[in-house]
Amino acid sequence: MAEVTERRERGTARDIARRVFRYENATLGIILAALIGILAVVTGGKSIAVRNMKMVLVEGATMGVGAIGQLFVMLTAGIDLSVAGIAFGTSALGASMMCTELWRNIMVTQNILGYTAPASIWVGVPATLAMGVGLGAISGLVVSRIGVPPFIATLGMWQVAHGTGFMITGGFTIPHLIDPLRFFGQGFIYGFPVAGIIWIAVGVIAYFVLNYTSYARFIYASGSNPVSAWLSGVSVKNTQFSVYMISGFTAALGGLIRTARVMSVSYSSFDGLELQTIAAAVIGGVSLFGGKGTVIGAVLGALIIAVILNGMTVLRADPFLESLVLGVIVIAAVAIDYWRRR
Amino acid sequence: MAEVAERPKPPTAREVARRVLAHENAVIGIALAAVMVVLAGISRGATITRGNIENVLIQSSVRGVAAVGQAFCILTANFDLSVSGVGVMTMMLGSAMMTTEWTNILGYPASPFMAIPVMLVVGACWGLLSGTLVSRFNMPSLIVTFGVWQIGYGVAYYITEGKAVMELPESFAVYGSLPVGPIIFFSVAAVAYFVLTSTGFGRRIYATGGNPVSAYLSGINVKNIYVIVFAISGLCAGLAGMLMTSRGMAGTIEGLRGLELDSIASVVIGGVSLFGGRGNMIGVVLGALLIGVINNAMSVLHMGHAGRYIVKGAIIIGAVAADILRRRGR
Numbered sequence A: 001m002a003e004v005t006e007r008r009e010r011g012t013a014r015d016i017a018r019r020v021f022r023y024e025n026a027t028l029g030i031i032l033a034a035l036i037g038i039l040a041v042v043t044g045g046k047s048i049a050v051r052n053m054k055m056v057l058v059e060g061a062t063m064g065v066g067a068i069g070q071l072f073v074m075l076t077a078g079i080d081l082s083v084a085g086i087a088f089g090t091s092a093l094g095a096s097m098m099c100t101e102l103w104r105n106i107m108v109t110q111n112i113l114g115y116t117a118p119a120s121i122w123v124g125v126p127a128t129l130a131m132g133v134g135l136g137a138i139s140g141l142v143v144s145r146i147g148v149p150p151f152i153a154t155l156g157m158w159q160v161a162h163g164t165g166f167m168i169t170g171g172f173t174i175p176h177l178i179d180p181l182r183f184f185g186q187g188f189i190y191g192f193p194v195a196g197i198i199w200i201a202v203g204v205i206a207y208f209v210l211n212y213t214s215y216a217r218f219i220y221a222s223g224s225n226p227v228s229a230w231l232s233g234v235s236v237k238n239t240q241f242s243v244y245m246i247s248g249f250t251a252a253l254g255g256l257i258r259t260a261r262v263m264s265v266s267y268s269s270f271d272g273l274e275l276q277t278i279a280a281a282v283i284g285g286v287s288l289f290g291g292k293g294t295v296i297g298a299v300l301g302a303l304i305i306a307v308i309l310n311g312m313t314v315l316r317a318d319p320f321l322e323s324l325v326l327g328v329i330v331i332a333a334v335a336i337d338y339w340r341r342r
Numbered sequence B: 001m002a003e004v005a006e007r008p009k010p011p012t013a014r015e016v017a018r019r020v021l022a023h024e025n026a027v028i029g030i031a032l033a034a035v036m037v038v039l040a041g042i043s044r045g046a047t048i049t050r051g052n053i054e055n056v057l058i059q060s061s062v063r064g065v066a067a068v069g070q071a072f073c074i075l076t077a078n079f080d081l082s083v084s085g086v087g088v089m090t091m092m093l094g095s096a097m098m099t100t101e102w103t104n105i106l107g108y109p110a111s112p113f114m115a116i117p118v119m120l121v122v123g124a125c126w127g128l129l130s131g132t133l134v135s136r137f138n139m140p141s142l143i144v145t146f147g148v149w150q151i152g153y154g155v156a157y158y159i160t161e162g163k164a165v166m167e168l169p170e171s172f173a174v175y176g177s178l179p180v181g182p183i184i185f186f187s188v189a190a191v192a193y194f195v196l197t198s199t200g201f202g203r204r205i206y207a208t209g210g211n212p213v214s215a216y217l218s219g220i221n222v223k224n225i226y227v228i229v230f231a232i233s234g235l236c237a238g239l240a241g242m243l244m245t246s247r248g249m250a251g252t253i254e255g256l257r258g259l260e261l262d263s264i265a266s267v268v269i270g271g272v273s274l275f276g277g278r279g280n281m282i283g284v285v286l287g288a289l290l291i292g293v294i295n296n297a298m299s300v301l302h303m304g305h306a307g308r309y310i311v312k313g314a315i316i317i318g319a320v321a322a323d324i325l326r327r328r329g330r
Helices: A002-010 A013-022 A024-042 A050-075 A083-098 A108-113 A121-146 A150-169 A179-186 A194-212 A214-224 A226-231 A236-262 A273-283 A295-314 A319-341 B002-006 B013-022 B024-042 B050-075 B083-098 B112-136 B141-160 B170-176 B180-198 B200-210 B212-217 B222-248 B259-269 B281-300 B305-329
Strands: none
Touching: A024 A295, A050 A083, A050 A194, A050 A214, A050 A236, A050 A273, A050 A295, A083 A121, A083 A150, A083 A236, A083 A273, A121 A150, A121 A179, A121 A236, A121 B305, A150 B259, A150 B305, A179 A194, A179 A236, A194 A214, A194 A236, A194 A295, A214 A226, A214 A236, A226 A236, A273 A295, A273 A319, A273 B141, A295 A319, A319 B141, B013 B024, B024 B281, B050 B083, B050 B170, B050 B180, B050 B200, B050 B222, B050 B259, B050 B281, B083 B112, B083 B141, B083 B222, B083 B259, B112 B141, B112 B170, B112 B222, B170 B180, B170 B222, B180 B200, B180 B222, B180 B281, B200 B212, B200 B222, B212 B222, B259 B281, B259 B305, B281 B305
């Protein structure tokens, strides 16, 4: 008798709904769809115009790519507050290397590097990304070898990277970048924005790494229980070290996308980026205590924030609302995480 | 013979030095003095003129008051990142209340005697909010106060649409100016010192920070302690906002940028452990003064933004790293 009732319950709509809702990322997808639907109604369809959807992808890519790096760090029970600083510091380097003649004379780095012509993107872009990896490596070393809490180490790194950016640009906005750079932020391949493609590519690689490699096991293990991970032979220190390099890389890549989109860099270009990436990861179900979280969640979380921010722009909301809404979202996401764990 | 041998030897210079260095606050005091001497040398005396020292004292009192509140949070192994958000909100609220330009709040300009308590109470209430979220919902303080910081800035924008508030009543200028501002700072620190060293509440804070579980098992209401320390931090942030408003005689959105970082740096340099339960108020005061001296010297020496950011970041990481390495050595 018991078996029969069980079988009868399995196929019902209620059962399917329950199973879908139990799968975290599906819930996120539903929330995202609902948000898009509501915004479409409120804005009278403006927000779901194809052009605007592309905008969401391009504008969200900086945060989305950064959120994937943040995911790696948070999986090891760390946090990276230096995303905005690293994005600015690296973009400042890239932009000053790749700006055209008009601006080269006042640039400090031009004297340091001794270039006489703007660097091509084949030099400038790798240099930008390498600087991101390098800055991330410094935070990683401070966290893993000295044992400084990640929060303090990356807060300090934010300051250092931001200051380096200031030093490179002299506090000026750098416009007039070389034209090929435009491709990363404003380019389209068969009508699909390149920034979105970069975001997806980073997501796919991260998904592969976190699902099919032993490195992922190390990350999850050292995040959920560092002591037992160490006892079972995982080099927790090296794992921690490496995730900050990944986060530095993604921050630099995100910075590059935004730089290429607006074709200039200023010191306020990336304000609030670290909060947005953390919010995206938290909404995506990444635990702040490490060891729990998926790439798909982080991508969906970033999409949700991108849609909300874009919706507020389309609706011409007050700028104060933006920070208010972000703050409430972050707290709500953590609260929801708490209830789910309970 | 044995008795003679046991007689304590007169301390050697080395031993005295070791004992002085073993006392945390002495190290910070020496560092403060050394930094002041070095900076005076570099700036050819420009940093130790009377006017400039007065300047440092006033600037440090804003930062120091916030650091005292922050120290309560960090002693329980929590962080309050919302300091500048809460401070700037009370700043905009209080200054908007006192001018004739923004009478939409009360309908008439309030006197300082009315505005100041409102600023402090609002600050404390925001602290209560963070504390409640942290303690009742078990949420990490880092994220909660990050969110509250964001909300505080949003509300501050909302109050005056982001515009600066000027033309505050003359009688308000006294609180942030010379004798009163530093007196407020030192008396707040003295009260905090008394609370931490001589009351049961202070004991409970140290116990909670040192080991929340054993504190709970020995009958301390750990959750209430968390709520109270965040309320204290919010109150201090409100007070810092008040002092800053009075010092500049204006309410500006950018007025307190970076206060949370400065307050954490002061507390960390003051020898308070980030893992909770270790540290004292004298160290925090010295830490705030040290940060104040360095900040001031950077502007006296006309150091650009670049150098300031890098120096501050390096100081914070260095202070924590030094703390960790020192403990590891023992």
